[in-house]
Amino acid sequence: MVNNPDNPSFLTTKGKDLTTLMTVLEKVEVHNMKANRGRAKLSAHAANKLNVYLQDETDILKEYVEVSENGAFKRDDTCNLVMIDASKMQEVNGLLDELRDEDVVIKGGEYSKRYMDFLDFLSEYDGELALAEIELVDNLLEQYEASRLEKEG
Secondary structure (H helix, E strand, O other), X not given: OOOEOOEOOEEEEXXXXXXXXXXXXXXXXXXXXXXXXXXXXXXXXXXXXXHHHHHXXXXXXXXXXXXXXXXXXXXXXXOOEOEOOHHHHHHHHHHHHHHHHOEEEXXXXXXXXXXXXXXXXXXXXXXXXXXXXXXXHHHHHHHHHHHHHHHHO
16 A cells, blocks of 8 residues: 555555455454444455456456357366367466456545555454465555555655
């Protein structure tokens, strides 16, 4: 999260981490209304970003994977996607990897204070999280702490 007088606060993560972020936002038990309001705002913004990410992923796959008449991706007997051209597997995997590693910026805008309320709460959270969730939370809190130091400095 970066605070700059000319720009709204924001959080940056990778596309591949959006699902984990949504899991954390759903999983964390919050009993403080200020923090809950921040979680709700962050969740709404993250859900929008996740929808865009999933649509981008679907658009890539539509170019390389056979689609049934009902619009679903075709799968073989082992549930693997059926490629239109098997020689393009490396190409599609490269595009998907690029999408997964792309930075996703979630802007707080007018809700930056709400984000901060939730992140303050999250920095003291003592519930259980899986390793991937802890790594993501640590990344977000590092951004938040850096922005606080920048603002104070």
